Amino acid sequence: MSKKIYQKPTINYINFAMASKYGSPLQTQKVRTEIDGVQISELTEKFGSPIFVFSEKTIEEKYHALHNAFSSRYNDVEFSWSYKTNYLNEICKIFHKLGSTAEVVSEFEYQKARANGVEGKDIIFNGPYKPKADLKIAVQEGAKIHVDNLFELNDLEEIADELNVKIPVAIRINMDTGVYPAWSRFGFNFESGEAYDAIKRMYDGGKVYLVGLHSHIGTFMLDANPYYMATKAIMHLKAQVENDFNAEIAYIDLGGGFASKSNLKGIYQSADVIVPTPDAYAEAITNAIYEFNKSEKLPKLYLETGRHLIDEAGFLLTSVWGYKRFGDGKKGYILDAGVNVLYTSTWYNFNIELDKRYEGENEPSMLNGPLCMNIDIIEEHIMLPPLDRGSVITISPVGAYNYTQAMQFIRYKPAVVLIDKDSNAKLIKEVDDLSTVNHKES
Amino acid sequence: MQQATQLLLDENNIAFHPIWGNSYQVNDIAKDILTLVKQDKTKDEILEQLSAEYEISKEELFIDLGDFFSKLKIYGLVS
Numbered sequence: 001m002s003k004k005i006y007q008k009p010t011i012n013y014i015n016f017a018m019a020s021k022y023g024s025p026l027q028t029q030k031v032r033t034e035i036d037g038v039q040i041s042e043l044t045e046k047f048g049s050p051i052f053v054f055s056e057k058t059i060e061e062k063y064h065a066l067h068n069a070f071s072s073r074y075n076d077v078e079f080s081w082s083y084k085t086n087y088l089n090e091i092c093k094i095f096h097k098l099g100s101t102a103e104v105v106s107e108f109e110y111q112k113a114r115a116n117g118v119e120g121k122d123i124i125f126n127g128p129y130k131p132k133a134d135l136k137i138a139v140q141e142g143a144k145i146h147v148d149n150l151f152e153l154n155d156l157e158e159i160a161d162e163l164n165v166k167i168p169v170a171i172r173i174n175m176d177t178g179v180y181p182a183w184s185r186f187g188f189n190f191e192s193g194e195a196y197d198a199i200k201r202m203y204d205g206g207k208v209y210l211v212g213l214h215s216h217i218g219t220f221m222l223d224a225n226p227y228y229m230a231t232k233a234i235m236h237l238k239a240q241v242e243n244d245f246n247a248e249i250a251y252i253d254l255g256g257g258f259a260s261k262s263n264l265k266g267i268y269q270s271a272d273v274i275v276p277t278p279d280a281y282a283e284a285i286t287n288a289i290y291e292f293n294k295s296e297k298l299p300k301l302y303l304e305t306g307r308h309l310i311d312e313a314g315f316l317l318t319s320v321w322g323y324k325r326f327g328d329g330k331k332g333y334i335l336d337a338g339v340n341v342l343y344t345s346t347w348y349n350f351n352i353e354l355d356k357r358y359e360g361e362n363e364p365s366m367l368n369g370p371l372c373m374n375i376d377i378i379e380e381h382i383m384l385p386p387l388d389r390g391s392v393i394t395i396s397p398v399g400a401y402n403y404t405q406a407m408q409f410i411r412y413k414p415a416v417v418l419i420d421k422d423s424n425a426k427l428i429k430e431v432d433d434l435s436t437v438n439h440k441e442s
Numbered sequence: 443m444q445q446a447t448q449l450l451l452d453e454n455n456i457a458f459h460p461i462w463g464n465s466y467q468v469n470d471i472a473k474d475i476l477t478l479v480k481q482d483k484t485k486d487e488i489l490e491q492l493s494a495e496y497e498i499s500k501e502e503l504f505i506d507l508g509d510f511f512s513k514l515k516i517y518g519l520v521s
Binding site for chain 1: 456457464465466467468469470471472474475476495496497498502503506507509510512513514516517
């Protein structure tokens with residue numbers, strides 16, 4: 001006699017208060033069987049688990065949507081790919097192929113951009129810490145230097161003497177845009193006159209001259225209006241500087257900070273409702289340029305958007321290694337990826353999808369990573385059906401910052417796969433091993 | 443007394459505790475296990491019987507059965 005088909009035994013206390021007009025949380029399952037036409041099972045069988053997977057199709061869609069929103073309103077706009085958001089070479093190259101230059105905040109990112117074929121003149125060098133030796137190389141190669149503080153200005157003046165050149169620079173401005181907390185750590189303050197004084201100091205020195213103004217007002221901005229306020233301040237300063245110092249400000253850079261469709265913890269509405277559209281961001285910035293421009297020539301507009309363009313193109317596939325029952329009745333799943341590779345799990349509630357529909361009622365569960373650390377929690381409260389050992393969970397969106405900030409801690413950093421527009425999956429970064437970890441160690 | 447022996451099991455996979463007034467959603471195999479509990483079978487006896495009836499390794503069933511009994515314990519249905 002053949003045996004009966006097995007299902008894991010489940011028992012769940014029925015809390016009638018859980019039923020609502022939205023239905024029962026005991027039945028709902030989010031399922032994802034493929035990414036861009038490639039089966040999840042095929043990806044983990046071929047490349048292992050855990051793995052990061054990126055979609056070229058989504059990158060292009062996001063890029064074109066945002067670029068069209070700006071270029072349909074403003075002629076001279078250029079995107080500069082934010083290396084810190086994701087500096088996997090193949091990802092950077094996609095953005096460069098689409099027309100992005102590079103925005104870097106360290107010598108290592110600068111070197112990466114150069115190695116990816118970006119010319120110095122097409123690199124924006126930002127950040128509060130630019131050692132003089134690196135700054136000098138960037139100056140020699142014609143990079144766009146965005147000055148953060150007066151020490152950097154002193155270094156630039158020394159470099160100007162050493163190279164016997166006058167150096168074109170931009171400066172970073174911070175201002176009150178109505179956002180709390182205001183980002184005042186970077187650059188020079190507009191309202192206090194600090195920014196104007198710094199520019200005056202530049203022209204008094206006579207060794208550098210101003211060609212650009214830059215601001216970056218925050219991150220995951222859920223309101224487009226602060227960009228209008230920032231652009232207004234920059235355009236006012238531009239007019240003042242052009243008048244007082246006979247400067248020609250060729251470009252303004254409004255930075256990044258545009259939100260992705262991730263769900264911020266503590267926010268009730270879904271990202272689809274609260275994240276501004278590309279058009280909203282574009283309208284805020286371009287309207288302010290037109291409204292407050294006092295020059296004959298409009299400035300070139302740079303944007304350094306990272307998260308908005310890449311976050312939704314990234315997925316993490318992770319497998320169930322085991323499970324246990326906690327003292328409070330919750331089922332705890334041990335996954336092969338944890339907070340070591342999901343830095344943004346601190347702030348975002350990820351979209352968590354199963355590789356198939358599972359039999360059985362959902363029950364309160366917790367997703368834990370593989371680290372021998374109590375803090376390794378990907379999702380503390382989630383309703384899940386009984387999963388099997390080996391079940392694959394897709395976590396998204398994780399394209400922004402997670403790979404670059406992934407820690408080589410306890411586990412090796414995972415492999416990365418890119419799915420191209422023809423649905424070909426290719427390995428773009430192998431999983432680390434002992435030689436990676438021991439490299440340069442005695 | 444094991445409170446699980448008080449449970450009334452119906453064809454819609456609802457287990458009802460008539461004294462506490464609590465209802466529980468169960469699946470078919472959970473109903474089989476509770477029926478065996480009501481017959482005073484031990485966990486080891488249940489393991490033997492179900493592994494003979496279902497397409498599952500004894501090792502995996504051991505984990506799942508242990509998990510199920512942990513939950514019964516948390517609900518106060520077994521001691």
